Amino acid sequence: MPTATLKISPLTDQVRLARLVAGAAARRCGVDEGVIDEVRLAVGEACARAVLRQQQHSDLADIVVEMEDTDTHFDVRVSDDAPNQPADPNDLALAIITSLAPECSVETDNLGSQIALRWPLS
Amino acid sequence: MDITIEAREAGGRWVVDVGGEVDVHTAPELEGVLSALVEDGNYQLVVDLADVDFLDSTGLGVLVKTLKRVREHSGSLAVVTTTDRISKVFRITGLDTAIALHDDVESALD
Numbered sequence: 001m002p003t004a005t006l007k008i009s010p011l012t013d014q015v016r017l018a019r020l021v022a023g024a025a026a027r028r029c030g031v032d033e034g035v036i037d038e039v040r041l042a043v044g045e046a047c048a049r050a051v052l053r054q055q056q057h058s059d060l061a062d063i064v065v066e067m068e069d070t071d072t073h074f075d076v077r078v079s080d081d082a083p084n085q086p087a088d089p090n091d092l093a094l095a096i097i098t099s100l101a102p103e104c105s106v107e108t109d110n111l112g113s114q115i116a117l118r119w120p121l122s
Numbered sequence: 123m124d125i126t127i128e129a130r131e132a133g134g135r136w137v138v139d140v141g142g143e144v145d146v147h148t149a150p151e152l153e154g155v156l157s158a159l160v161e162d163g164n165y166q167l168v169v170d171l172a173d174v175d176f177l178d179s180t181g182l183g184v185l186v187k188t189l190k191r192v193r194e195h196s197g198s199l200a201v202v203t204t205t206d207r208i209s210k211v212f213r214i215t216g217l218d219t220a221i222a223l224h225d226d227v228e229s230a231l232d
Contacts, residue, residue: 012147037207044178048146092179092215099214 007062008047010054010080018065019044022076029069032122039074039119042100045093046078046115053113057082074119081112124148126173127155133231135166141173144181153184160188165197168230172204177211189221198222200230 006021008014022043023036031039043065050063059081066077098104103118125148126141136159144152159167169185171177189199200222203209212218224230 012145015146016143041176041178041211044145044176048178048180051146092182095215096179096211 003066003068006065006067008051008065010051010060010063012048012051014063015044015047015051018047018063018078022065022067025067026074026119029074030121031074031119035119038100039076039117042097042104042117043076043078045097046076046117049093049115050078050080050082050113053082053085054080056085069121072121074121076117077114078117079112079114083110083112084108125151127152129155129159132168132227135168135231136164137168137170137227137231139170139173143176144171144174144184145176145178146180149178149180149184152181153187156184156188157191160191165192165195167192167197168200168202168227170202170227170230171208172202172226174208177208179211179215182211182215182217185221186217200224202227202230 004025006018008018019040023040026039027036047063047065054060054063061081064079068075094106097115101117102120105116107114124142125144128139130137138155140152156167167188185199185201192199202224204225209223212221212223
């Protein structure tokens with residue numbers, strides 16, 4: 001499956017759309033059915049974090065969600081372009097994300113933040 | 123999907139029945155209901171999540187905030203969860219040790 005990209009406005013009511021699309025994409029790629037809920041929750045948390053970060057920034061640019069099937073893994077990258085902030089809006093979100101995604105990285109700098117998540121295909 | 127919230131008195135406590143999804147968009151509505159109950163002097167609360175299909179960290183944050191507020195008045199907050207999908211969110215954040223989880227409203231009211 002080629003890379004799919006979803007752009008959502010930085011609005012809280014758009015987060016549900018992103019997690020549902022990620023769940024559907026994960027299922028389509030072959031992620032274990034028992035893990036699909038975890039994909040939805042982790043991607044939802046990442047998107048919610050990005051939306052809140054973007055809302056704290058004056059430039060309300062879209063949140064970008066990229067999904068990719070690499071034949072062995074399902075990768076999701078959630079990006080915002082809100083500059084670095086003194087504190088993360090939700091520490092619990094990061095705790096949940098890192099617990100649910102077998103592989104996870106969080107990068108933040110003055111240009112924005114990206115959370116990369118990876119699940120193996122069954 | 124929206125959130126549904128109904129509050130009722132039972133066994134000397136207030137039970138808040140929640141349905142649907144509790145996420146970054148809908149959690150403020152739950153916070154509003156719980157906050158109103160606390161401000162009215164109701165400190166013994168049960169939140170029933172049996173009909174909740176999705177719960178994220180924003181929802182957890184509302185529950186933690188409410189727990190702190192009722193504890194300031196020697197009150198309590200109990201939560202009913204009936205699915206592993208919802209219980210898991212408490213477990214992976216460690217909040218299952220801070221918030222009393224029950225299988226049904228009856229045991230939460232005991």
